[in-house]
Amino acid sequence: MNSKIYSSAALALSGEVRDGMTIMSGGFGLCGVPSDLIMALKASGAKDLTVIGNNVGCDDHGMWHVLANNQIRKVLASYVGENKILESRYMSGEIEIEFNPQGTLAERIRAGGAGIPAFYTRTGYGTKVAEGKETRQFPGQDGVPEWYVMETGLTADIAFVKAWKADAEGNLIYRKTARNFNPMMATAGKLVIAEVEEIVEIGELAADAIHTPGIFVDRIVLGSGYSKHIERLTTRPRAVAAAAGEQF
């Protein structure tokens, strides 16, 4: 019987990656990043990749490994700070970066997955982001005509998704802010591979609580030895916070 479950990220990706492909990868900073799949992408050695994601990893983490291995030609992202290799390759012209406003990037992926070739947004009108793009007036939030920019939907050859739990059908549930770009990317890849922390029995996930229905997910991999990284650990000491009653 056909099963979506693969025993490792390497097997799930085996024979699927070719030079020049477009890869989407979920995550915001280091949160909700499919790290095993990214390491399998590095091991594939495929070159000239176009990578779509909010960030491109950061020093020593996530997609940074694929970048450091000279496999990426172009990046679509909204923020690429804290990444020295990307900085130097961008400044030297070795890598092309297409900066997208974060919401425009999210909506382009959502649209791509939903079969919508293009949409209009007010975001970026009158800025570099709108250069060379069609603009058009529509009624704005308060009914007065405003200028909008046409943005196109995005799809990928392969989409990497990081979820918390999956069942064998491929139904997915995400955890807290690790959801971010993952649900949209799950709809926008020709091949969608979900890396999860736990694979549960069918029926264990409440049908009403499923975030990504299994129809979108082709392959499932149980992530190995989860060590989640924190980019900026911020805490408050107990006594002081209680005394001051601070919110932050």
Add this chain to the structure above:
Amino acid sequence: MVWTRDEMAARAAKELRDGYYVNLGVGIPTQVANLIPDGMRVMLHSENGMLGMGPFPYEGEADADLINAGKQTITELTQTSYFSSADSFGMIRGGHINLSILGGMQVSQAGDLANWMVPGKMIKGMGGAMDLVAGVRRVVVVMEHCEKSGAPKFRRECVLPLTGKGVVDLLITDLAVFEIDKRGGAATLIELAPGVTLEALKSKTEAEFAIASSLAMP
């Protein structure tokens, strides 16, 4: 006397209203989270996919799956909800967020904002700033009035690449507060920091502005 960073944050906090959904940028705007008046219900939105942001976690209780848009570890509240980036920016683009308070590099008298790139320097990206200024109903910018070099940041036109055109409603600096009619393309001085004269303000401002009748000028 100029306003301190704490005083600028306190002035920005006066823009909060009961029931508001609010997005705060990094820097001085983040401090506004500590200044929500008792008894006022304000829900903080984090554009990476959370409404109802709580305080930083206690030591040893940080959760790698729970961060804000500045990638800092935070906590949830009983009323917190999580959602995707597409839903999060739907809230922003769709005008469901009442107020955004963010920093700026330059603001023009017509309400243009530049805060994401300096030509010739490494571009890190705009993140969610372009979406926020284009979609949030009221946009408040908090910034120093001048650069360290003394160059004015409130200008006739922004020199730096724009984050949004005609998007700023209120500008709070360490010297003054300006209300901007972004449709009319005109700014009005509504408050001056104590001890700052109009002449001193004008000498540090390139933008043209009207003076509110409520401001009794000595």
